[in-house]
Amino acid sequence: MNNILSLPSNSDIKKVLKKDDKELPGFAQVMAKMLTVCNDPNASIKDVARLVETDPGITAKVLGIVNSSFFNLRSRVSAISEAVLFLGIDEIKKICLGVTFFEKMVKSGPKKQFDRTFFWRHCLCVASLSQAIAIETGYASPEDAYTAGLLHDVGKIILDRSGRVSYADFCRKASSCTGLLIEAERDVIGIGHDDLGAYYGHRWGFSQKLCLAIQYHHRRFSHLDLCKEDMQFICIVCLADFLAWTQGMGSMDVISQLALQPEVEKNIRLDRINFEAVIQKMDEEIENTAEFYGFKFPSSDQYRASLLKANLKLSSINSSSFSPKEKKFHEKKRPLTASLTAPHCSLEPQKILSATLKAICQDFGFDRVYILKAAPPLRRLQVVKCLKKDNFSNQLESHYISMDTADNGFLQCLRNKEPVVINGTLPGEKEVLERFSVSQMLVVPFCSHDKVIGLLGMDHALSGKKIEPGLFSSIAIVANELGLALENASTYKKAKSASLHDGLTGLLNRIAIDDLLRKSFSKAVNENMALSVAMIDVDYFKKFNDMFGHQEGDNVLRLIAKTLKKISRPTDYVGRYGGEEFIVVLNDTVPAQAVVYAERIRKEIEHLGHLLSDRFQGLGLTVSIGISRFEKNMKNHDILVSKADKALYKAKEAGRNRVVSG
Numbered sequence: 020m021n022n023i024l025s026l027p028s029n030s031d032i033k034k035v036l037k038k039d040d041k042e043l044p045g046f047a048q049v050m051a052k053m054l055t056v057c058n059d060p061n062a063s064i065k066d067v068a069r070l071v072e073t074d075p076g077i078t079a080k081v082l083g084i085v086n087s088s089f090f091n092l093r094s095r096v097s098a099i100s101e102a103v104l105f106l107g108i109d110e111i112k113k114i115c116l117g118v119t120f121f122e123k124m125v126k127s128g129p130k131k132q133f134d135r136t137f138f139w140r141h142c143l144c145v146a147s148l149s150q151a152i153a154i155e156t157g158y159a160s161p162e163d164a165y166t167a168g169l170l171h172d173v174g175k176i177i178l179d180r181s182g183r184v185s186y187a188d189f190c191r192k193a194s195s196c197t198g199l200l201i202e203a204e205r206d207v208i209g210i211g212h213d214d215l216g217a218y219y220g221h222r223w224g225f226s227q228k229l230c231l232a233i234q235y236h237h238r239r240f241s242h243l244d245l246c247k248e249d250m251q252f253i254c255i256v257c258l259a260d261f262l263a264w265t266q267g268m269g270s271m272d273v274i275s276q277l278a279l280q281p282e283v284e285k286n287i288r289l290d291r292i293n294f295e296a297v298i299q300k301m302d303e304e305i306e307n308t309a310e311f312y313g314f315k316f317p318s319s320d321q322y323r324a325s326l327l328k329a330n331l332k333l334s335s336i337n338s339s340s341f342s343p344k345e346k347k348f349h350e351k352k353r354p355l356t357a358s359l360t361a362p363h364c365s366l367e368p369q370k371i372l373s374a375t376l377k378a379i380c381q382d383f384g385f386d387r388v389y390i391l392k393a394a395p396p397l398r399r400l401q402v403v404k405c406l407k408k409d410n411f412s413n414q415l416e417s418h419y420i421s422m423d424t425a426d427n428g429f430l431q432c433l434r435n436k437e438p439v440v441i442n443g444t445l446p447g448e449k450e451v452l453e454r455f456s457v458s459q460m461l462v463v464p465f466c467s468h469d470k471v472i473g474l475l476g477m478d479h480a481l482s483g484k485k486i487e488p489g490l491f492s493s494i495a496i497v498a499n500e501l502g503l504a505l506e507n508a509s510t511y512k513k514a515k516s517a518s519l520h521d522g523l524t525g526l527l528n529r530i531a532i533d534d535l536l537r538k539s540f541s542k543a544v545n546e547n548m549a550l551s552v553a554m555i556d557v558d559y560f561k562k563f564n565d566m567f568g569h570q571e572g573d574n575v576l577r578l579i580a581k582t583l584k585k586i587s588r589p590t591d592y593v594g595r596y597g598g599e600e601f602i603v604v605l606n607d608t609v610p611a612q613a614v615v616y617a618e619r620i621r622k623e624i625e626h627l628g629h630l631l632s633d634r635f636q637g638l639g640l641t642v643s644i645g646i647s648r649f650e651k652n653m654k655n656h657d658i659l660v661s662k663a664d665k666a667l668y669k670a671k672e673a674g675r676n677r678v679v680s681g
Contacts, residue, residue, distance in 0.1 A: 023227075023231075023243055023244060023245070024217065024221060024227060024230055024231065024234070025234075026214070026217060026218045026221060026234075027210060027214050027215070027218055031209075031210065032210075032215070032218060034183075034209055034210075035178075035182060035183055035184070035208055035209045035210045035215070036177075036181045036182060036183065037181050037182075037183060055224075065100065067115055068098070068100045081102075081114055081115055081118050082096060082097070082098075082102070084114050084118070085102045085114065109162055113150075113162065113165055116165075116166060116169065117143065117146070117169060120142075120169060120170070121139060135176075135179070137269065137270055137271050138172065138175060138176070138270045138271070140268060140305065141172065141263055141268055141269055141270035142168070142169050142170075142171075142172060142270070143169070143304065143305055144259075144263040144266070144268040144301055144305055145168040145169070145171055145172075145256070145259045145260050145263045146165045146166075146168035146169040146259075147165070147168070147300060147301040147304045147305065148168065148258075148259035148262050148263060148297060148298075148300075148301050149164040149165055149167060149168030149255050149256055149259040150162070150164050150165040150168070151296070151297040151300045151301065152164070152255050152258055152259055152287075152292065152297060153165075153255050155291070155292045155293060155296075155297060156251065156255065156287055156288070156291075156292065158248075158251055158252065158255060159248065163228070163229070163252070164252065164255050164256065164259075166229065167228075167229055167232040167233070167252070167255075167256045168256055168259050168260075170216070170220070170225075170229065170233065171216070171232060171233050171236050171256055171260060172212060172216065172270055173212075173216045173219070173220065173233065174211070174212030174213060174214070174215035174216030174217075174219070174233070175212045175216075175270060177212075177215055177216070177219060178204075178208065178212055178215060182208060183209075184207060184208045184209070186208075189203075189204070189207055189208060190271050199237070199278060201213060201237040201238075211237070213233060213234050213235070213236060213237050213238070214234060216233040216234070217230045217231075217233045217234035220233050228249050228252055231243070231245075231249065231252075231253055232252060232253050232256045235253050235257075236253070236256050236257050236260050237257075237260075237278075238280070239280055239281075239282065240253055240280070240282060241281075241282050241285075247286075250282070250286050251286055251287065253282075254280075254282060254283045254286045254287050255287070257279065257280055257282075257283050258279070258283050258287060261277060261279045261283075262294075262297070262298070263301075264277055265277065266298065266301075268301075268305075278507070279507065279510055281468060281503075281506060283510075284468070284506070284510055285468065289510065289513050289514060289517060290513055290516075290517055291522070292517060292522075293517070293522040294514060294517045294518040295518055295519075295528055295530060296522075298518070357378040357381055357382055358375070358378040358379050358381075358382040358383070358493075358494075358497040358500075359496065359497060359500055360378075361374040361375050361377065361378035362374065362375045362497070362500045362501045362503070362504035362505075363500070363503075363504050363507075365508075366507070366508045366511045366512075367508065368505060368508050371501070371504050371505060371508060372390055372404050372501075373404070373406075373411070375475075375497070375500075375501050375504075376388045376389070376390070376404065376405075376406040376411075377406060377409075378497075379475070379477065379494070379497060380406055380408065380409070383477070383490055383493075383494065385477040385478065385479060386407065386408060386478065386479050386480045386481040386482055387405060387406065387407050387408075387415075387477065387478050387480045387481075388405075388406050388475065388476070388477045389402050389404060389405040389406070389415055389475075389476045389477070390402070390403050390404040390405075390473055390474075390475065390476070391403070391420065391462070391473060391474040391475075391476050392472075392473045393473070394419070398421065398422045398423055399419045399420055399421045399422055399423075400419060400420040400422065400429065400474065401418075401419045402415040402416050402418045402419070402476075403416070403473075404416075407480075408481070415455065418454060418455060420451050421447065426445065426446070427441075427445040427446050427447050427448050428440070428441040428442075428445055428448055428462065429441065429447075429448075429451075429462060429474075432462045432463070432464055432474060433464065433471050433474070436464050436466060436471060437464070437495070438461060438462070438463040438464075438491045438494060438495055439461075439462055440459060440460070440461055440486055440488075441459065441460040441461075441462060442458070442459050443458070455478065455480070456480060457478040457479070457480050458483065459478060459479070459485060459486050460476055460477070460478045460486075461476070461477050461478070461486045461490075461491075461494070462474045462475070462476050463475040463477075463491075463494050463495055463497075463498045464498060465498040465499070465501045465502040465505075466498075466499075466502045467502050467505055467506045467509070468506065472502070472505070475494070475497075475498055475501070477494075518530075519531040521594070521595040523573055523576060523577065523595070524576055524577055524579075524580035524595050525580065526580050526583070526584070526593055526594050526595045526601070527592060527593065527594035527595075528594060528595065529594065529595070529596055529597060531594065532592060532594035532596065532602055532604065533656075535592045535604060536552070536592070536604050536656045536659070536660070537656050539592075539604055539606055539656075540649070540653075540655065540656035540659065542606075543649045544651075548606065548607060548649075549607055549608055549609045549648075549649070550604075550605070550606060550607075550608065550648070550649035550659070551605040551608045551609070551610060551612070551613035551646060551647065551648045551649070552602065552603070552604055552605065552646070552647050552648075552659050552660060552662075552663045553602065553603040553605060553613060553616065553617050553620070553644055553645070553646055553663065554596070554600065554601075554602055554644065554645045554647075554660070554663040554664050554666070554667040555579070555583070555600070555601040555602070555603070555617075555620065555642050555643075555644050555667075556599060556600050556601075556642060556643050556644075556667055556671070557575065557576070557579060557599040557600075557640075557641075557642055558639075558640075558641045558642060558643055558671075558675040558676060559638065559675075560572065560575070560598075560599035562638055563575050563635065563638065566635075566637070566638060567635060567638075571635075575640065576595070576599065578627060578640075579601065579624065579642065580593075580595065580601070582620065582623055582624055582627065583601060583603060583620065586616070586619055586620055586623060587603060587616075590606050590607065591603055591604060591605055591606065592604035592606075602660070602663075603616075609648070610646065610648040610680055613646045613648065613680070614646055614678060614680055617644040617646055617678040618678055620642065620644060621641070621642060621644055621676065621677070621678055624640060624641060624642050625639075625640075625641050625676065627640060628640030628641055641675060641676035642676070643667055643670040643671045643675045643676065643677060643678075643679075644667065644670060644677075644678045644679070645663045645664060645665065645666030645667025645668070645669070645670055645678075645679055645680075645681060646663060646666055646678065646679070646680040646681060647659050647660075647661075647662035647663035647666060647680075647681045648680075648681075662681045663681060665681055666679045666680060666681030667679070669681075
């Protein structure tokens with residue numbers, strides 16, 4: 020790989036760090052060696068053990084984690100080389116790397132009120148998430164992703180140790196920051212932790228791939244000449260950092276504005292990631308190592324509060340955050356106006372569009388502003404939303420612009436992705452202007468993933484004023500913000516949906532079903548609603564896996580899921596509860612109706628089994644179903660599930676392929 024790092028100069032570093040710096044170690048020698056050993060696939064456990072055991076403090080910490088209840092070993096381990104027999108060399112390398120970084124960089128040195136507990140918890144979260152996402156996306160070296168996640172914010176420790184500007188003071192003021200924290204760092208401190216981390220990473224001998232992940236985890240990087248694998252590597256760390264902040268696991272005790280680079284969605288199929296499993300893996304690792312690093316894992320109430328606050332700020336992105344031409348070390352930010360911030364007011368597309376139209380009217384003085392969307396089958400642009408002065412109007416919603424006409428301003432706007440004034444000089448324009456009752460119209464494209472998804476149209480229908488050419492560049496920036504906001508809304512919607520659905524069947528997952536059942540139970544208690552639950556289990560499912568392979572077993576589960584969705588009502592909640600077990604929450608359903616529904620399910624799947632008899636020779640496809648109903652003496656929804664599960668067990672005991680009501 021060619022050297023494509025664009026690092027700050029030595030003079031830039033001297034401006035932001037103290038001249039007589041004796042606090043910053045040349046990246047502690049043992050840490051540098053540990054990084055080399057852990058990234059060497061040929062390194063033996065003896066190499067790792069020999070290096071770790073040179074420092075008794077690190078050795079004790081590693082053994083403390085290995086012997087914790089998290090790993091639940093049969094006997095207590097007293098040596099690093101012994102631990103590998105139980106956990107494997109990759110797990111031991113991961114623990115050793117984390118402990119060494121903590122002891123030599125995070126824990127050591129003067130603490131200047133910058134809370135390194137939050138910082139270290141964030142590093143561990145991003146490391147765990149990076150490794151889990153790497154596995155989910157098929158990245159070749161999940162261990163490298165873990166290392167990058169662990170070290171991505173190393174620049175913050177350097178700023179805390181040696182910065183001319185107190186990083187602790189900066190952090191205290193961060194809660195009032197109106198933009199991205201990384202931009203505030205550059206403005207206030209003179210450098211971002213990403214650039215500083217990459218500079219020292221290069222100096223300490225980090226691989227170029229690792230340095231790139233450190234430098235670009237907050238910025239655009241599509242302009243870099245990277246191979247597909249390295250592009251994916253950076254995307255993994257970016258997504259992991261983003262997820263950690265949204266889960267309330269940031270590197271400082273503030274709720275930061277967040278932005279996910281468009282490159283992530285272009286290079287990673289977010290809909291194929293099991294976010295539930297990824298987040299659960301992070302939770303388990305952090306909760307079980309918390310005591311060894313001296314921090315508390317948030318309670319469920321704290322977690323929900325942090326998550327809510329984080330999501331409220333999810334789309335509040337500074338206008339200059341992801342400029343397509345961003346390549347420079349320092350950037351000047353354009354002052355924020357209502358039009359620049361309005362698109363980021365929400366994660367709901369309709370609210371984004373409404374706020375943007377209002378802000379454009381306010382900032383630029385147009386009488387009308389409207390959204391034009393393509394209607395491909397009809398080859399025309401249709402007005403889908405219109406604001407006239409301060410009020411939304413349906414006055415133009417029946418108006419459309421035909422795209423069958425020869426080359427005109429509308430087609431030029433779509434093709435060249437730039438603002439165009441429609442003044443009636445090109446074919447078809449005059450007819451459109453007459454229909455809109457104006458002499459001029461400005462159209463500006465807004466894009467998602469570099470594809471035009473609509474046009475902003477604006478005019479002076481009431482005043483009859485001429486459109487000022489000087490507004491073009493400013494409105495183009497607003498259109499760019501609108502495109503980014505809609506991208507973020509789409510990304511959030513996909514991530515939220517993925518976190519609530521089972522990756523294999525597409526049904527609701529257990530977390531989502533539990534939440535919905537809890538609400539239905541509350542409704543049954545307070546509003547006297549009839550409520551039933553059906554637990555469905557595939558008979559002899561293990562035999563499908565053993566006889567025909569796990570892929571065919573997965574296909575069986577998908578078929579069952581489709582059948583459940585087909586027969587269930589829109590008001591029912593259908594989910595995969597775990598393994599080959601499914602659950603259906605039947606709202607407004609008395610027990611007799613639930614049994615009828617369950618029998619339909621049972622017969623339909625039995626019939627499906629007959630159709631598949633040649634495919635699964637010697638094994639019939641059937642299900643057993645247990646039914647439970649809400650009773651007033653039930654304390655919570657778990658009892659409802661438990662009763663359905665017991666009824667299911669009775670159905671299996673009675674010979675399977677039957678329905679039992681509990």
